[in-house]
Amino acid sequence: MSKKRVSVIGAGPAGLKAAATLAANGIQVKLFERSNLTGGHLSQWHTLFPTLEPASDLIQSLQSSLDHPNIELLSLKSIQSMHSINGKWEIISTEGERFESDAVLIATGFKLFEANRKEEYGYGMYPQVVTSADVEAIFNGQQNWPFQAEVTPLRIGLVHCVGSRDAKCGNRYCSKVCCVTAVKQAIGIKKKFPEAQVYCFYMDMRMFGVGYEELYHTAQTKYNIQFIRGRLSEASPSEGSRVQVKAEDTLMGKPIKLILNMLVLMVGMEPSFQLRKQENDFYFEQNSFGDGFMQPLDPWIGSNSYNQSGLFMAGACKGPSSLPEVIQDAKAASMEICNYLNTVL
Numbered sequence: 289m290s291k292k293r294v295s296v297i298g299a300g301p302a303g304l305k306a307a308a309t310l311a312a313n314g315i316q317v318k319l320f321e322r323s324n325l326t327g328g329h330l331s332q333w334h335t336l337f338p339t340l341e342p343a344s345d346l347i348q349s350l351q352s353s354l355d356h357p358n359i360e361l362l363s364l365k366s367i368q369s370m371h372s373i374n375g376k377w378e379i380i381s382t383e384g385e386r387f388e389s390d391a392v393l394i395a396t397g398f399k400l401f402e403a404n405r406k407e408e409y410g411y412g413m414y415p416q417v418v419t420s421a422d423v424e425a426i427f428n429g430q431q432n433w434p435f436q437a438e439v440t441p442l443r444i445g446l447v448h449c450v451g452s453r454d455a456k457c458g459n460r461y462c463s464k465v466c467c468v469t470a471v472k473q474a475i476g477i478k479k480k481f482p483e484a485q486v487y488c489f490y491m492d493m494r495m496f497g498v499g500y501e502e503l504y505h506t507a508q509t510k511y512n513i514q515f516i517r518g519r520l521s522e523a524s525p526s527e528g529s530r531v532q533v534k535a536e537d538t539l540m541g542k543p544i545k546l547i548l549n550m551l552v553l554m555v556g557m558e559p560s561f562q563l564r565k566q567e568n569d570f571y572f573e574q575n576s577f578g579d580g581f582m583q584p585l586d587p588w589i590g591s592n593s594y595n596q597s598g599l600f601m602a603g604a605c606k607g608p609s610s611l612p613e614v615i616q617d618a619k620a621a622s623m624e625i626c627n628y629l630n631t632v633l
Contacts, residue, residue: 292391292629294391295377296395297379298394299363300328300329300396300603301327301603301614301615303319305622306619307319309623310626311353312356313626314358315629316358325363327350329398329421332424334427334476337497338468338498338503372596372599375390375598377389377598390629394605396561397560400419403419405451409522409523416434416550419554420553434550442483443548445486446551447552447553448488448491450554459579462494464557465557466555473552475506487513487546487548488514488515490517497612516537516544518544519535520535530548582594582601584606592617598628602614602622
């Protein structure tokens with residue numbers, strides 16, 4: 289196996305975990321990352337749900353694998369194309385460099401929905417309207433709160449499903465982690481501002497993971513966070529550097545109008561890999577749901593394989609996933625690659 293070579297595209301959680309697993313099995317790994325940082329979106333998070341542990345602990349653990357002698361990290365390296373030639377894979381960078389490997393793992397993750405596409409919410413127009421990614425940056429000390437801390441009463445709203453489950457945006461799917469991220473951030477806001485009034489506007493709560501429902505219960509009973517079932521119709525500027533929101537409480541059957549100091553948009557996941565067919569070049573097929581995510585060979589027993597020999601995939605490039613799912617999927621993909629290298633080549 290020491291002579292086998294695998295290219296891993298993407299150095300987020302899936303790519304880092306896969307590279308570490310492959311390297312531990314004696315495989316030479318080239319890890320491609322288009323930015324100058326590893327860790328993907330995880331490197332920008334403050335805490336992890338449902339335990340609320342620092343995200344920095346996990347990212348440091350994943351990044352420590354880069355010290356392995358079998359791993360070569362190629363930062364600031366974007367891929368232009370890839371080809372299968374005589375049982376080998378050739379990857380060509382945008383600079384024209386060529387790299388050969390026995391197998392390729394796609395671990396390109398996801399990108400966040402661009403909140404300014406929902407013009408009715410005012411992101412990019414009103415400074416009081418921020419995204420869930422902005423809130424993580426605020427908690428990490430990289431941005432400032434869009435209000436004065438001494439303001440009373442302090443009212444903050446969080447809107448679920450922004451860019452997800454929304455036919456107008458072209459994204460009918462659920463992004464899986466928006467609800468629990470909103471709960472986590474709402475608790476973080478209450479810890480920072482105990483007297484604040486915090487509201488979560490949701491379609492329905494999808495708390496499927498271990499400990500997620502318990503975190504939701506804690507948010508209500510311990511932190512008095514108010515959950516309102518109903519989608520916002522619009523946000524508009526209000527006096528005193530605030531924003532006014534209109535919604536309908538579908539459980540109570542009545543309209544709601546609130547003046548908020550900050551409105552947080554829980555942005556969902558979109559595919560980061562552009563799936564376009566190019567003449568004389570390899571291209572990826574999107575899945576049967578037409579949402580732009582990659583199509584595995586088989587959703588049950590071949591979820592890490594593509595329909596071409598030697599090509600594999602892991603993590604959120606296949607669809608919205610939680611962090612534990614991404615890491616476990618990366619390990620599974622690595623084992624499939626090891627089996628492929630042992631039995632097929």
